[in-house]
Amino acid sequence: MKLPRQFYRPLALGAPEPYRELPVRLERMIHFVPPHIEKVRAKVPELVGQVDVVLGNLEDAIPADAKAAAREGFIALAKSIDFGATGLWTRINALNSPWMLDDVTEIVAAVGDKLDVVMLPKVEGPWDIHYLDQLLAQLEARHAVRRPILIHAILETAEGVKNVDAIACASPRLHGMSLGPADLAASRGMKTTRVGGGHPDYRVLADATGDGSPRIAAQQDPWHYTIARMVDACQANGLKAFYGPFGDFSDPEACEAQFRNAFLLGCAGAWSLHPSQIAIAKKVFSPDAAEVAFARRILEAMPDGTGAVMIDGKMQDDATWKQAKVIVDLARSVAR
Ligand code: GLV
Ligand code: MG
Numbered sequence: 001m002k003l004p005r006q007f008y009r010p011l012a013l014g015a016p017e018p019y020r021e022l023p024v025r026l027e028r029m030i031h032f033v034p035p036h037i038e039k040v041r042a043k044v045p046e047l048v049g050q051v052d053v054v055l056g057n058l059e060d061a062i063p064a065d066a067k068a069a070a071r072e073g074f075i076a077l078a079k080s081i082d083f084g085a086t087g088l089w090t091r092i093n094a095l096n097s098p099w100m101l102d103d104v105t106e107i108v109a110a111v112g113d114k115l116d117v118v119m120l121p122k123v124e125g126p127w128d129i130h131y132l133d134q135l136l137a138q139l140e141a142r143h144a145v146r147r148p149i150l151i152h153a154i155l156e157t158a159e160g161v162k163n164v165d166a167i168a169c170a171s172p173r174l175h176g177m178s179l180g181p182a183d184l185a186a187s188r189g190m191k192t193t194r195v196g197g198g199h200p201d202y203r204v205l206a207d208a209t210g211d212g213s214p215r216i217a218a219q220q221d222p223w224h225y226t227i228a229r230m231v232d233a234c235q236a237n238g239l240k241a242f243y244g245p246f247g248d249f250s251d252p253e254a255c256e257a258q259f260r261n262a263f264l265l266g267c268a269g270a271w272s273l274h275p276s277q278i279a280i281a282k283k284v285f286s287p288d289a290a291e292v293a294f295a296r297r298i299l300e301a302m303p304d305g306t307g308a309v310m311i312d313g314k315m316q317d318d319a320t321w322k323q324a325k326v327i328v329d330l331a332r333s334v335a336r
Helices: 038-047 064-080 100-111 126-142 158-162 164-168 181-188 224-235 252-265 276-284 289-301 318-335
Strands: 029-033 053-057 087-091 117-120 150-155 174-179 203-205 217-219 240-243 269-272 308-311 314-317
Touching: 029 038, 029 087, 029 276, 038 064, 053 064, 064 100, 100 126, 117 126, 126 150, 126 164, 150 158, 150 164, 158 164, 158 181, 164 174, 164 224, 174 224, 224 240, 224 252, 240 252, 252 276, 269 276, 289 308, 289 318, 314 318
Parallel strands: 029 053, 029 269, 053 087, 087 117, 117 150, 150 174, 174 240, 240 269
Antiparallel strands: 203 217, 308 314
């Protein structure tokens, strides 16, 4: 059985491994840029060090007649900028599109050594990952790329959600997965034109009051089920899960609330499609200082991670030690 990476520690009593820090790359926001637009390209150097990941988008939102320009623009960016610790990703076109093959072959040939992750849209099953895995292996060998380029799958079709567990263990090259709520809504036949977030009509009514006062209606999160499935599939295979896009740039509060749900359920980050969403993602996907302080108290109270103690009236044991470790690990990587 394969254990999620963060819980590898000896279980045998007498051989406790106290707190251990893991090398985690921060990816709180995957910041999308359209590389065919020269004005946008000119501003990318300012993003280095300000965002955790810069992603050159070649797929949806890039017009068909600008696909080649976007690919060339991305290659120019990758060649001319030192991204340092900032991740460099691209979202290629879908496997069944006329552009995907050129996206991968041209980009790996030109800048394979600088590329961290290829985001693959509309993944439906492990076969899609196998194909890209082999193609990348061939191109890495041909162009003597020195480290493996990772694959990140977008979960955005009903078929993909059905096969999420098989997708998550399709290749050691997998980095993680993002929810794609816009395509997924279409694929499922959901009745919405929104990109992520809630919907005013997706709600539960409290019981009728009987006294004429209005019934309370609470909106529900239409993405809860998919995020939970994605997180389980990812964590069970040592991958990271991400919330995808939130399309209403005029509602930062709703964006923050949606990102926070994803964070609490286990996601590592979200996409930022607009500069205003960078700070939102940074805030949400970095742990809260009070929470970190409390988590540290748990780790200190149980140095070998076993037993039971009370802190501020709350019971702590081996399981809450693991919860605390998740939060402190994240805090340490944020502080780095
Ligand atoms: C993202 O690609 C989405 O479809 O939501
Ligand atoms: Mg999509």
